[in-house]
Amino acid sequence: MNKKQLIIIFSLCVFVYACKKSDVVEAQIQTFLGFQKPANFPEPIYNLAANPVTKAGFELGRSLFYEARLSRNNTVSCGSCHIQSSAFTQHGHDVSHGIDDRLGTRNSPPIMNLAWNKAFMWGGGVFDLDLQPIVPITTHEEMDERVDNVMAKLRLLPKYTAMFKNAFGTEEITTARMMKALSQFMVMCISSNSKYDKVIRKEAGVSFTPQEQEGYTLFKEKCASCHSEPLFTDGSFHNNGLSLSPVNDQGLYTATLIATDRYKFKVPSLRNLKYTAPYMHDGRFLTLDGVLEHYNSQVQDLPNLDPGLKNGTRLGIALSDADKTKLLAFLSTLNDEAFINNPALAEQ
């Protein structure tokens, strides 16, 4: 083999290598996997067949999620009260802080694993994710805007007419399209890569510490009846014995007018608690210690108190200090750093 031949072969190799590399990069850009159900999760509840997640739809939804024009004076977006670094909650605010510094009456819940939710809002009332964004857009303390007016604002922007065309085939902006795009973004906000998930999926080299394992056992014994795995909520509504607040929020009752629903609130997931303080529907507990002590000693015997929180005359769930330490160790395995740092879910 002479020098010339060697050069030719070398050049060919470089060429082939370069081709391969750009193919890989290309593939990464081109391949949008859409909605992927985590292996340890059940089938989603959201009707994905009626609104399949596409790259263009997801990207439009993401733009809308971070679009301040959804509010009356273009100052508040969904992302204002649902901040990714706080697992899409408004960390540090007991109740959400909306337009013109108005305050709501409830704590901003996480945008997380919503495809598995059968009811929305702390007090229910909304049963379809596609209908949910109408509430914050039109609520006085949140965005205080009209949905038809939001669409009128979006229609003036070439960015959006182009994105709607990419996502839905034409430039037309309708309520259904706007809501479906927002849903496409929200169902993609999946938190399924906590240490717990990796242990359950038996991913290589991941296991609970003895303390976490003991906490897991305690959790299954004392908490799992409502905070059921793997979503850590059964999606139902319960009265967990919180003392009545001055605003007398009656929870699920407001939406159903059924007396036995009074003071029942949706069971929140226990995922990502590290990022989502404060806790409860009105954000009254600033720390998890406060939450655990509530269950240990502060449960109030109110109408419709969950039967699981009343054993004879003993209210709540007995938790020793050692139990609490173990539970907190387990709960910390539900924090999902990959979720709060996922660049695809961030404002672009």
Added chain:
Amino acid sequence: MIRFKYTITLLLSSAILLICSCKKSEDVTPDFNESNLAPFSVEFDNIIGDRTLTFNNTTTPYTNAAGEKFTVSMLQYFISNIKVATVDGKEYTVKQDSSYFLIRSSDKATRFAKVRVPEGDYTRLTFTLGVDSLRSTMGIDKRTGVLDPSADHDTGGMYWGWNSGYIFFRFEGNSNVISDDVNGDPTGKKQFKYHIGGFGGYSAPTINNIKIINIDLTAAGIAKVRKDRQSNVHLFVDAMKVFNGPNSFSIAAHPNVMFSDYSVNIAKNLTAMFRHDHTEN
């Protein structure tokens, strides 16, 4: 013999022809055929007691059975699932996607529910006051036109976002009997607001204020639906019945009724609003 046969045949043929032509000039009821559709409309003519509906007529307000004087600023309601029936019981239900109407008294053009039904003579009209529970739980793709939830609530939107559902009947106005405190209208505008809805709940049974209205057309004129005409059933819709229906109440006692247990009483009153005045064929 042959000649006799010929005469008989001729006579018979003439008789048949004569009968046929007689029948034709008498407007025979067409055979009921679900694909033979013709225009049909129901007109919702809003009135208040013995008077026509006028907005904010403060110089000559209306008076209810409780003796309270009031004026009206908004009256609108959903009509859906229109069905007609013939005297011999043949029924036709208008295709659901074409059967949702929002009657807004501020816009005269909305007073007609225009549909297509098979040619025929109809003695009974049935419709829903409100939006049926099935449609109330459908996906957002099915919520177009008058069902689009994007309409602004303050200016007449008929959708509750916080409790996903439609307002079936919305009636607002003013009365001096309304107090200025939290039991009345704390803004001092002395407004009454009746927003009646509730489709029965998505997963657990809740209040159901969907009302099915049946109207017998025999007394005031059956609807003769034909392709070459516009048969129109003209109804009077008496909003005074909101107060003076079977569950009569006073504005002062209940100036605001929305999604609450009391709304069930008012919803019952709403069924008494519809009266068949005449039919234009």
